[in-house]
Amino acid sequence: MLCQHCQKNEATTHVKTMVNGKYAEYRLCPECAHELGYDSMFTDFSTDFGGLLSSFFSNALPAISGATHCDTCGSTLNDIKRTGKVGCADCYDTFFSELMPTIRNVHGNTEHKGKHPGVIEYTVNEDEQKADNNASSKDKLGALRAELKEAIEKENFERAAQLRDEIKGLEG
């Protein structure tokens, strides 16, 4: 698609913004985006990353998994490249090796650090798996996690936050 401002270059930036109190979208080339103030410094919060992402994809390795589409949502790798958007949670497993180079490029990292959802389930499994391990800090971790589970169930979030910090400290 051509840039809507100069009508000459290929549009790479998709800007969603407001003009005179109305919602508006523009597709711009990098030069015009810069000239109009929509560069990295001045872009609107929701400028979409699809363009950026699909340029990463084009440099990425060819298909490794060999999967043609995601069984859950039907997305093909091409759909994801074209839109910069992943179709569903399972796509991440289906296209894991194809997505990985892009993810590394964007974040400089591929290992999550931080919060886990449903800490309750997570800690219970963890405790069972690690029940045989004998390190004393593990025992303490188990106790803290049990207490955390209780605190969360009772919605005592202040206590839960303290406990989580303690657990994080022990996990190192």
Place this chain on the structure above:
Amino acid sequence: MSEAIVSTRIRLARNLKEYPFPIRLSADKAREVVDKVGEALKDCAIKFHRIDLSNIPDTIRVAMIERHLVSPDFISEQDGRAVYLSDDNTVSIMVNEEDHIRLQVIKDGFELKEAYALADQIDNILSKKLNFAFHERLGYLTQCPTNLGTGMRASVMLHLPALRMSGVVNRIGANLSKLGLTMRGLYGESSKPSGAFYQLSNQVTLGISEKAAIDNLQNITTQLIAQEMRSRENLLDDIEAQDKIHRALGILKSAMLMDHSEAMRLLSLVRLGVSEKKLESLSTDTIDRLIVEIQPASIMTRFGDDMSPRDRDIKRAEILRDRFN
């Protein structure tokens, strides 16, 4: 802390495991997701009211953007999209924007830890009823890979008039990405941002914990503000800068026509004067409220959907004269 920090925002992206992401979601399924989120929110001590985008006029949708309650992207489509708002508008939960859930907490001033604690609490309550898409290695799964990991975007809205006047702000902006942060201008109506309002946020969400990202943002913000304050001292010794501020107030007091970008530029100058005690009898809170009030859709919401830009410029000048005289 400093009045140069206008507000703080935390946003968490979450998706439900059993539904495809919004890009692959049918309108029926999207409405199911909206209902499920509403159901899960009932366990929360905070009361939310639901607003379906398809049920409200366009000006209200845009006015919500002007108040930072929803994103421009969110209103680009209306079917199957809804927002849950707390009574005080501190918490907004957009359903089916780029992700099933975009939970956002906004607080006045510099309140990163407090805002995160609240977002975290609500997230915990939601996760009791909702099965979030999560990957041991990639963290919270999001429609756009740029939000993988914590799915958290923490940001502060800054008023940096001195750094902007000295031109330093552009140089800083370019260097921030090395520190894992991005800075954007706010309140641009047509193309360029007007006034010296910026949003500083963390750029990376995978491989950095919520706490580390917030600490980093907090540190850099503190440094940036210290720099702004130093520039203000030099700047305000200058009679020309003082003249600019007082002239800005003079125009706001007497203009009959005021377009959006001129208003933003003048309010930004007056805000500088107020927070540096060069203009007595005004507060930055007053200015911050005015900034929202004089946005185009906010004017139309109050005074009529069919206003032309010229009608709005007349009304805007009137609002400002009222407030400053």
